[in-house]
Amino acid sequence: xxxxxxxxxxxxxxxxxxxxxxxxxxxxAQQHWRVIPNGYVACVQEQIVALGxxxxxxxxxxxxxxxxxDAGGRVVMPGxxxxxxxxxxGGNRAGEFQRKLQGETxxxxxxxxxxxxxxxxxxxxxxxxxxxxxxLHHLEGFRRYGVTTLEAKSGYGLNTETELRLVQVAQQAxxxxxxxxVPTFLGAHVPGPEFKGRPLDYLQMLVExxxxxLSPAQVPFVDIFCEEGAFSVDDSRxxxxxxxxxxxxxxxxxxxxxxxGGCEMAAQLGATSIDxxxxxxxxxxxxxxxxxxxxxxxxxxxxxxxxxxQERYAPGRAFIDENLPVAISTDFNPGSCxxxxxxxxxxxxxxxxxxTPAEAVAAVTLNAAWAIGxxxxxGSLEPGKRADILVxxxxxxxxxxxxxxxxxxxxxxxxGQLM
Numbered sequence: 001x002x003x004x005x006x007x008x009x010x011x012x013x014x015x016x017x018x019x020x021x022x023x024x025x026x027x028x029a030q031q032h033w034r035v036i037p038n039g040y041v042a043c044v045q046e047q048i049v050a051l052g053x054x055x056x057x058x059x060x061x062x063x064x065x066x067x068x069x070d071a072g073g074r075v076v077m078p079g080x081x082x083x084x085x086x087x088x089x090g091g092n093r094a095g096e097f098q099r100k101l102q103g104e105t106x107x108x109x110x111x112x113x114x115x116x117x118x119x120x121x122x123x124x125x126x127x128x129x130x131x132x133x134x135x136l137h138h139l140e141g142f143r144r145y146g147v148t149t150l151e152a153k154s155g156y157g158l159n160t161e162t163e164l165r166l167v168q169v170a171q172q173a174x175x176x177x178x179x180x181x182v183p184t185f186l187g188a189h190v191p192g193p194e195f196k197g198r199p200l201d202y203l204q205m206l207v208e209x210x211x212x213x214l215s216p217a218q219v220p221f222v223d224i225f226c227e228e229g230a231f232s233v234d235d236s237r238x239x240x241x242x243x244x245x246x247x248x249x250x251x252x253x254x255x256x257x258x259x260x261g262g263c264e265m266a267a268q269l270g271a272t273s274i275d276x277x278x279x280x281x282x283x284x285x286x287x288x289x290x291x292x293x294x295x296x297x298x299x300x301x302x303x304x305x306x307x308x309x310q311e312r313y314a315p316g317r318a319f320i321d322e323n324l325p326v327a328i329s330t331d332f333n334p335g336s337c338x339x340x341x342x343x344x345x346x347x348x349x350x351x352x353x354x355x356t357p358a359e360a361v362a363a364v365t366l367n368a369a370w371a372i373g374x375x376x377x378x379g380s381l382e383p384g385k386r387a388d389i390l391v392x393x394x395x396x397x398x399x400x401x402x403x404x405x406x407x408x409x410x411x412x413x414x415x416g417q418l419m
Contacts, residue, residue: 002063003050005043005387005416011073011395013039013051016366016380024325024370026294031358033366033380035397041076043387046415051381067418069411071391075400077361078381079148079388079414080342081368084275084299084329087152087173087181088135088166091122093334100309116156116190119334123156128165135173138332141340143179143419146409148388150179151372153223155186158202159194160209163187167219178414182372184251185214188224188231188239199231203239216247220373221272223251226262237265244269249373255279256304264288267296273327273371275299282318289324297371298324300363301331302348303339317354326355327371328363343400343407350401357401387416 013036019029041051042061050058062068096114100106109115123131135152142150152173154166167183174181187206195202211222222243226236230253240250249272254262256276263274267288274280274288277298288296300314319326328349331337339345346360355363369379377386391411394400400408412419 001044003042003061003066004045005067006062007069007071007076007389008040009073010039010071010076012037012075012397013041014075014077014361014397016078016362017382023294024297024367025362026325027323030320030362031356041381041389043416046387048381048383048385048387050383073395075392075394075397077390078365078379079390080146080364081379082142082147082150082329082342083327083368083371084301084331085150085152086155086333087138088131088169089119089123089156089334090126090131091119093118116335117193119156120158124162128169131169132172135169136176139173139177139179143412145340145342145407146390146412147342148179148414149374149378151182151184153184153186155189158192163210164213178419182374183219184221184223185219186223190225190230200235203235207242211243211246220249221251222248225253226260227256228258233261233265236262240266240269251275267292271296272373273297273299276301278312278314282315282322285319285324286322289322294323294325297327297367299327299329299371300349300353301329302352303337303345304331306348307337313352316349320359325367326363327367328360344405347401347404357398360401387413389413
């Protein structure tokens, strides 16, 4: 069948292919994947059908109807996969940012009714139309950065009605524009204000009233924040066990501020990802890698300590050396990371977590796809996968983290369509 889209003269075609197909990239494999110099990638409708060096291009499949993009010696790579966002929320916390700059702590702000509780109030008060409009605005921003698939967590409703509404808005937003949205239920962000001091009662409410109203086919993951001031390791284990019994995949926010053991607990339950992990030790990372057989992904969020002016970053270099697969995300949210710039997160992973450029690119593509169960569809350039492709304004992989803070995206293709 004639090609409907051809991208030719790719200076470096970053395929992210070449390792095992049944697990994320880990250890040395996270940077030793296939790069094709002077390459091409060809698509028919929504799928990639062929790629390789330019001399192997079958010109007979290029017709007058084929859309041809000349990459002009630039880098061409898979669309970015954003595997940890809190996409849908009301309001913002810019005023609190000013207060932080003036020296107030998060606890000071929380005690005055701010922090996550201010976002919960704004989210509960917002209409579905307002939440949808804001989510679509943010998705357009992500698309400009080259994000073609995105995970969207709930978590700013903290009651049955609003949490379900946040999931529905994320699903609607995914249908209304080209970036694919994967919903995750994070009703267990912190206990709802009506359950202050009763975290287990709140989790029981979620298990009895909310989870049965969600379908794992449409909302594939359940997440929980295991941290001091949120949910204990024991309560988190109980909740994740209930979610697993209902057919949901598991995720956890853990080891962000303290080493409590939440990451290991979740990995023992078969969690798809363990997120934040700033206080996860290399020894624990090695145990997780062995126990999960390299299938649990550590999702690292370097823009969070940057924005919060914290000194501690997850030891990503050590994780990779211990064969724990690593993904990178922004953690886009109104409180600790109001940024959609996944390229900046990639760059900070190199600067503060010790990743190489090749490892960091894998962390925002194929490993990020594994972290949200989308590895069969996106994250690498291979025949049969969805044609989500970026043309960058740089000639080499090494320049991606070098131009700090810049958006290198020149052209975005989603599902074979030039955006």
